[in-house]
Amino acid sequence: MAAIAAARHGASVMLVEKGNRLGRKLLISGGGRCNVTNAKELPELIRNIPGNGKFMHSSLHNFGNRDIIRFFEELGIALKEEDRGRMFPVTDKAKTVLDALLSHLAQLQVRILLDQPVKRLLFDANAAICQGVELQGHRFLYSHGVVVAVGGCSVPKTGSTGDGYAWAKAAGHTIVPPFPTEVGITAEPEWLQLYELQGLSLRDIELTVYNPKGKKLTTEFGDMIFTHFGISGPAAFRCSHYVVTAQQKFGRQTLQTTLDLFPGLSKDTLTQQIVSLCRQHPKKTLRNLLKSFLPDRLIPCLLQSIDLDGNRTYDHLPKHGVPALADACKAWAIPVTGTLPLEQATVTGGGVSIKEIDPKTMQSKQMQGLFFAGEIMDVHAHTGGYNITVAFSSGYTAGQHAANLAKGKE
Ligand SMILES: Cc1cc2nc3c(=O)[nH]c(=O)nc-3n(C[C@H](O)[C@H](O)[C@H](O)COP(=O)(O)OP(=O)(O)OC[C@H]3O[C@@H](n4cnc5c(N)ncnc54)[C@H](O)[C@@H]3O)c2cc1C
Structure with missing residues (x-):
């Protein structure tokens, strides 16, 4: 997108790629369907960028989600909106998005160098101006504007191996240490053993994370799945940050999370609903009754967690039984130990400090002619199309201003 914007603004552009093809991460994005942007309004977009969303304000004004949708429509690629504003190509294929970008690059006569890992950035003698890049084999490319868009370091097989951090450091930038985000959360092994829930998915639940002092850090709504390591899926991803x-703040220790299986109901309403169901069917066991309320596999686990015998009918339950069950449904405790590692994360948190990048142009404040875009920056968003939106928006802004600089307009 940076190369396209620069070419559209009249620059002669060369796109240098380490791998043997472009857009490998784009191709696997959105489960191979590429959730290319999100249709929500700007304030909601910013809210879904928990890692320095406000920094993206100007850039999203310059080239935001509506522009991304129009951009692809003008290239003949229709997008469709799914739940929670997520936008996908109508074909349901990420390749459609990538092919559109590739043919537009060709149309704009952007030259593409494949299999050419950049080794380092070139600076002038005063280390104040970026003059180009060095490739392997002592080959040098000189330019008035260099956009570094080499991604973070998650899923390294796609080419994003964190190469850009050392270059940014050499240019005088601070690197906020990279960390995994939008990633599965690991649960205590004992808890996992206690409840064999692997593969069970839950819809529209709420997950809450507490710090070790018991303070609520966030409550995230969405779907979730139990896995062999703990919990995954959109709600868990949103909590992983x-x-x-x-x-990072309190040290690696077990944290408490709670799962609300009925976010739309208060505890009292839920208690009343369970009681009224029990009264309607006085001869049915609690376990059987709950089948209309909860996924089968969850019922014995929930009952076990509060030490309640599900084979009893309502009349034979202890007095505290149903309220305790409602409590467990509204706040089932899952002790968590951390997240999966950075390599397995959907997104890399941390990166080039945004304090040293001009948000209006994406140009480095430390080095003239050097621009940053995408996941290399200390900006990270929730899943839902927000990360590619950040990449495309910052890429477009960076490319546009790099071209203006190269053409002497800035
Ligand atoms: C499995 C998965 C699914 C995802 N799905 C979605 C989704 O549906 N929607 C969404 O919004 N976000 C999604 N994301 C996140 C999104 O894909 C990234 O945030 C986005 O691709 C970042 O774009 P980027 O251009 O900054 O970096 P990247 O896409 O990582 O691209 C960096 C490029 O730079 C190249 N490069 C690296 N080092 C060098 C070097 N030394 N020299 C030359 N070239 C180099 C790499 O080979 C690569 O081609 C997903 C991520 C993953 C891992």
């Missing part, structure tokens, strides 16, 4: 940052 808070698990990582709490452990």
Whole structure:
């Protein structure tokens, strides 16, 4: 997108790629369907960028989600909106998005160098101006504007191996240490053994994360799945940022999370609903009755967690039984130990400090002619199309201003 914007603004552009093809991460994005942007309004977009969303304000004004949708429509790629504003190509294929970008690059006569890892950035003698890049084999490319868009360091097989951090450091930038985010959360092994829930998915639940002092850090709504390591899926992904940052602050220790299976109901309403169901069917066991309320596999686990015998009918339950069950449904405790590692994360948190990048142009404040875009920056968003939106928006802004600089307009 940076190369496209620069070419559209009249620059002669060369796109240098380490791998043997472009857009490998784009191709696997959105489960191979590429959730290319999100249709929500700007304030909601910013809210879904927990890692320095406000920094993206100007850039999203310059080239935001509506522009991304129009951009692809003008290239003949229709997008469709799914739940929670997520936008996908109508074809349901990430390749459609990538092919559109590739043919537009060709149309704009952007030259592409494949299999060419950049080794380092070139600076002038005063280390004040970026003059180009060095490739392997002592080959040098000189330019008035260099956009570094080499990504973070998650899923390294796609080419994003964190190469850009050392270059940014050499240019005088601060690197906020990279960390995994939008990633699965690991649960205590004992808890996992106690409840064999692997593979069970839950819809529209709420997950809350607490710090070790018991303070609520976030409550996230969405779907979730139990896995062999703990919990995954959109709601867990959204919480992962808070698990990582709490452990950065308090040390690697077990944190408490709670699962609300009925976010739309108060505890009292839920208690009343269970009681009224029990009264309607006085001869049915609690376990059987709950089948209309909860996924089958969850019922014995929930009952076990509060030590309640599900084979009893309502009349034979202890007095505290149903309220305790409602409590467990509204706040089932899952002790968590951390997250999966950075390599397995959907997104890299941390990166080039945004304090040293001009948000209006994406140009480095330390080095003239050097621009940053995408995941290399200390900006990270929730899943839902927000990360590619950040990448495309910052890429477009960076490319546009790099071209203006190269053409002597800035
Ligand atoms: C499995 C998965 C699914 C995802 N799904 C979605 C989704 O549906 N929607 C969404 O919004 N976000 C999604 N994301 C996140 C999103 O894909 C990234 O945030 C986005 O691709 C970042 O773009 P980027 O251009 O900054 O970096 P990247 O896409 O990582 O691209 C960096 C490029 O730089 C190249 N490069 C690296 N080092 C060098 C070097 N030394 N020299 C030359 N080239 C180099 C790499 O080979 C690569 O091609 C997903 C991520 C993953 C891992």
